[in-house]
Amino acid sequence: MRITIIGAGYVGLVSGACFSEFGVDVTCVDNDADKIARLQRGEIPIFEPGLNILIERNSSAGRLHFTTHLAEPVRQSEVVFIAVGTPERRGDGAADLRYVFEAARQIASHIKKFTVVVTKSTVPVGTSTQVAEIIRTTNPEADFAVASNPEFLREGSAIEDFMRPDRVVIGVEEARAEALLRSVYRPLYLIETPILVTNIVTAELTKYAANAFLATKITFINQIANLCEAVGADAHGVAKGMGLDRRIGGKFLHPGPGYGGSCFPKDTLALARTATQYGEPVTVVEAVITANEAQKQRMVTKIVRALGDRLQGATVAVLGLTFKPNTDDMRDAPALTILPALIQQGVRIQAFDPEGIPSARRHLPDLDYRTDAYDACQGADAVVLLAEWNQFRNLDMARIQATMRPREDGLYLFCDLRNVYVPEAMRQAGFHYVGVGRG
Ligand SMILES: NC(=O)c1ccc[n+]([C@@H]2O[C@H](COP(=O)([O-])OP(=O)(O)OC[C@H]3O[C@@H](n4cnc5c(N)ncnc54)[C@H](O)[C@@H]3O)[C@@H](O)[C@H]2O)c1
Structure with a gap:
């Protein structure tokens, strides 16, 4: 199993480090060249307790990689997570989705086999459907499914939250996508973490409802x-x-x-x-x-x-x-x-x-x-x-x-x-x- 994570911020880095700790091959992609250069040198660009140890261990084991180029990792991955920022849009308080849509466009052209494109960023209802439309328009040949997998980790205890979450929420509309995501989260299933599978809008809304x-x-x-x-x-x-x-x-x-x-x-x-x-x-x-x-x-x-x-x-x-x-x-x-x-x-x-x-x-x-x-x-x-x-x-x-x-x-x-x-x-x-x- 290979995973690509787009966006190496608080969520992307923690998710990448934890998935690689589960034994999966993970590539974290970020368009911030300075951030990636630091990660490649073994420096951790954010402060999150325990993250440095996890990154060091899995990088040395050859399971965790950092790059600014998404073409190769996306081509080889079964699952691609979008974990870019969704800040407040100036003026009207809506979520600014330009980074999510840009990531979707970039991913689209490099899909070469069946790939699940998963939105991990917190996004309003309907966004994953828009992501699917962008991918379909950019690359009509792409064999893919979209999914929503909102993240509930808390900064400051993010590793523990990711490794032992209260629940994992997976929003899917295709059995192939559900099967792949279930296998990504299998190590958590083994420790009896509730895995809640819903449709996509339910998953998207659950994250906002929980935070609100x-x-x-x-x-x-x-x-x-x-x-x-x-x-x-x-x-x-x-x-x-x-x-x-x-x-x-x-x-x-x-x-x-x-x-x-x-x-x-x-x-x-x-x-x-x-x-x-x-x-x-x-x-x-x-x-x-x-x-x-x-x-x-x-x-x-x-x-x-x-x-x-x-x-x-x-x-x-x-x-x-x-x-x-x-x-x-x-x-x-x-x-x-x-x-x-x-x-x-x-x-x-x-x-x-x-x-x-x-x-x-x-x-x-x-x-x-x-x-x-x-x-x-x-x-x-x-x-x-x-x-x-x-x-x-x-x-x-x-x-x-x-x-x-x-x-x-x-x-x-x-x-x-x-x-x-x-x-x-x-x-x-x-x-x-x-x-x-x-x-
Ligand atoms: N921080 C948290 O505690 C937390 C918890 C749960 C959910 N979330 C959600 O997760 C998402 C990410 O949050 P974060 O705090 O990790 O953000 P962040 O700002 O720390 O990281 C986002 C990263 O994405 C990169 N990026 C943006 N566009 C890109 C592109 N096209 N290609 C590659 N990289 C790109 C940025 O350079 C940045 O490094 C948000 O939607 C947020 O609401 C955050």
Whole structure:
């Protein structure tokens, strides 16, 4: 079995490395020549825990290859995955499908035997059918079938998610395609992973429905947390009390600064747009999108209020810039909304992130980037914890206070937007502690 994966980004690289770990011959193709050159030299262009080991092992074993030329690998493959980006289209929130369609055109001319062309990118309903039309028009001779196989991995735990997923969803309309995809995922079937086979539009929609539901859960607890602040309740207590109900479940009930990342923001927008187009608006998701923007703005207000008179010219230490820990991905991170708004109000920012700084520099050139958390806190009027990397979970608070500037009442300002610390313990340690939904 040979597989080609078009697009060597977070999804393409992880999928390629994991399929090759299953013993399959995999070629990852990307049109970013610099990315491919780095991969061929053994450098990993993204930060994803464990990915380097997997890539090194399978490249050395001769099962994993990287190239910018798709002709040869496509000719030899039984299955070709499209894993290119589907970012938000400027202006209307729809998914921008130009990379998917371009990949389909490029694949088409090189199909030489029966090939399944699988959309792994997150795409709106009907896209795989459009991919089929493009292939048919470009190469009327091609013997192929299209399929949809949405990816559910999470950055930061992508290898584990790919190797032990909760489920695999396969959308097919031809028995030959189903048989090939079942054999690709056979190692997961052996560990009893549910393999859900549906028609193509069902598979396409399942991915959006799952992401929109998770975004809704986060937004729900964020709004409940805001209500907790008004009534003096503790959002963690509420979340625990809700989550112990097995119909609800405890996951994704952690209040914070609003969801971000390369998927939820664009996928909720794209789903809302598709639903409206089909005359069946998903108003719940529309409300989630609005509420999530408001949550990020609320964080700005929270920090500004906490700084009070000291706002103008204040120095704020920001710990964590990526949209979540264990990734270097800055796409749609809450930091990209919150920090420019603070700068606009006269704040200076000293920031540290374990992996996100190279990418953050491109989006946020006005920050003063520091070498670690303690360096970021030097001379700061406030600390803002924005992404809960493990190394920020057990900070030496005495060391931080030793270099911070206290408020007039002698307390040190700590805005914990991920609720990592225990409010009472922080107060006892001499902080003015601000969390999310903590009374
Ligand atoms: N990142 C995630 O956590 C995640 C999870 C599940 C699903 N997805 C979905 O998977 C898709 C890919 O996401 P990603 O985060 O891996 O994107 P990415 O931006 O990291 O990677 C996409 C890659 O495709 C390459 N590319 C674009 N057009 C190409 C072409 N014609 N030929 C060859 N290469 C091409 C780009 O150079 C880039 O390296 C998206 O649809 C996304 O919504 C992402």
